[in-house]
Amino acid sequence: MNPLTSPLLTDLYQLTMLQAYVEGDMKDKAVFEFFVRALPEGRAFLIACGLESCLKFFEDMRFSDAEIGYLKQSGRFSPALISYLSDFRFTGDVYAMPEGTVFFADEPLIRVEAPICEAQLVETRLINLMQFETLIASKAARCILAADGRASLIDFGLRRAHGAEAGLLAARASYIAGFIGTATVLAEPVFGIPIFGTMAHSFIEAHNDEQDAFVDFCLANPNNTTLLIDTYDTAGGARKAVAAAKILAKKGIPVQRVRLDSGDLLALSKEVRRILDSEGFQAIQIFVSGNMDEFGIRDLLAQGAPIDGFGVGTKLDTSSDAPYLECAYKLTEYAGQARMKKSSGKVSFPGRKQVFRKYRKGRMTGDTITIAGDLLAGMPLLEPVMVGGKRLAPARTLTEIADYTREQLSTLPEELRDLTAKSSAYPVKISPALERLKNETEAMLTNS
């Protein structure tokens, strides 16, 4: 049973609920929507990401013989449920915001319309994928805003990501947001994402001489010549890099970059730039890593650090300042009737919804959430992506998604581009039609 694809990677309550639905012959169409209740501190907007993973999950969702065997021998489940799951296929309709779309609190990212068993059973994994990929794309987009086109960004976070899938999907989500690539090798064969790599401190330490280590590395990797120069002393490392570059130049191998991973990166990058330039190596770029995030990138560039690229790792791949989203996948309609919850402090909007976004001079000026079918001014954000369990179009390429995300970021109002902006700076309204539906549904619940 592969956790990445197994339908048993779910909460037990999905199966106990399905058992009651199957036993009670509840088969009507349910509508669920996934949305974020409130943006975390430190996020003025979010970037939708994870749709492609979800669609693939919906398409491939099957219970294998081994999985059915486990369900049988567990003794928890009725023959009727097991028979239902043996034949399970997802046959629902899905509406969604394209990956890369800027969005805000309460706006549905995905709407699933399917017989209630199907729409319910996909919940856990849908949230698991959508939350994580959206977290990382959103954090990465902030790094892109901070770099503002003045430096390239590369994902370095696999080792501190939470497990294998998180590491791999973080490479994808950050690439979509505008990173030029990742250090994670597997992201190239799986997603076609450009990969980058240098050397570790251990490589230098395993050699008796730093300069020998530089030369040996470049001889073995003549097309990938980034030298890590801070193992013992950064300025000294820069001078040894220059010496190595002179030796290598004679063999026709250019040193492309030096990397700094510790210390006062502003002062050191300036000193290293001086050393390189004074020896005629203006073409060698300076690459920086170590504890980076959007604020580090912004501050170093603002202070004039001569840095050409950043490796962004731990804080990106864990979205460390906001490691989760207050998100939910809520039933909004069943058997043609709007539904909602009234738990203290957790009221949500009933019914099938759409979001319209208005623009002025190429910048977004405000969103309105309304009921699906209502036609408002502006651009609708959700579009049909799957009908009867089949995709309406092939998956977009990552390059297409990254282009779309760049375009989305370019339409952000100036206020939201500030790293300390609050999401309240952007107006999101509820339409009169949706308010009316909410009031009617509430009244119905109170009377029942």
Next chain:
Amino acid sequence: MNPLTSPLLTDLYQLTMLQAYVEGDMKDKAVFEFFVRALPEGRAFLIACGLESCLKFFEDMRFSDAEIGYLKQSGRFSPALISYLSDFRFTGDVYAMPEGTVFFADEPLIRVEAPICEAQLVETRLINLMQFETLIASKAARCILAADGRASLIDFGLRRAHGAEAGLLAARASYIAGFIGTATVLAEPVFGIPIFGTMAHSFIEAHNDEQDAFVDFCLANPNNTTLLIDTYDTAGGARKAVAAAKILAKKGIPVQRVRLDSGDLLALSKEVRRILDSEGFQAIQIFVSGNMDEFGIRDLLAQGAPIDGFGVGTKLDTSSDAPYLECAYKLTEYAGQARMKKSSGKVSFPGRKQVFRKYRKGRMTGDTITIAGDLLAGMPLLEPVMVGGKRLAPARTLTEIADYTREQLSTLPEELRDLTAKSSAYPVKISPALERLKNETEAMLTNS
């Protein structure tokens, strides 16, 4: 290529370094150690976890034909490296703290001794697994201390975990720390962890009547009868649960628990307890979920909330207040010679190390980190677990590990059991022998 097992789930620099090692014929034994540099704010101790995942990774590490094919066509790698990787097997020796061991900053959790290519190539995935599982076991242990035996804890975090593997491994790590189980179904067939599940709000909302929903659920799941009572109004929900329980009692089906997921949980749990007791349902337990962490558990129990169990989700599975560890896997010896890095602010200790722990009256009183082979008073924490790539003993069962962890937690000094304690409250010393080795290695680096 399955990210969970693919050796390509690694940083590109591992492969570029290996290329240089293979081309330069560097084959000597390297010693690497994994440790945490400094404990995060809010952690007075950590619980070692992840060893079993690492050992399995070491044993199974192979490059498949597809992976070798990718490496060939990428054009980045030499025939010599590709030939080396085609035959790759991990043949190293591994020393480690058993899973469940309490540990502190600078103490090695795992030591890998192997030809440098092997010891280097396992780095990325080793950190990826060890960091995450240790994060979760440590957070879960804090929840266990907070519950102090007065309430049962269940992992509810899959949906907000960072991807599939994080969700599954969080179930394991929290079980090791003392949780009674998880909501994640797959944890049962994969790890044999007990699973628990109730119902979602959507189940109640899909029914036209809350009481009917309760009865239908229990009829379909007669051995798993937990009722979620906060969908519309918690006290009203409790009364409907009582009415349902009376109907179900006549059919011989007992209602086991009610669950609260929102609102003022202290006041509501007391009110619900009164309603249940006044109707003769003293045996129905109260289970609580929603935004829980160690502080929520501690405070509710301290205030006398009549809560029998907690579902702990998002904040556990993301370790939200400390979503990463400042950890490293460092070369400490190569070709028989101690090695270390001197990067600004990141000095580490060279050589192969062992940790000795002293006890008084069953409580730990202080650790000393020394060089391997040095014999100090106290209990050594690292033990050999793999020789020549083969395990020395079969994997311990999760029950054995959980028992060992419970014992470890029982030896914590009283000061460290406080949720606001600082790790500085516990003394960790460096032995004279290790200080000497560090000074010698530094002197050697300065002279070279």
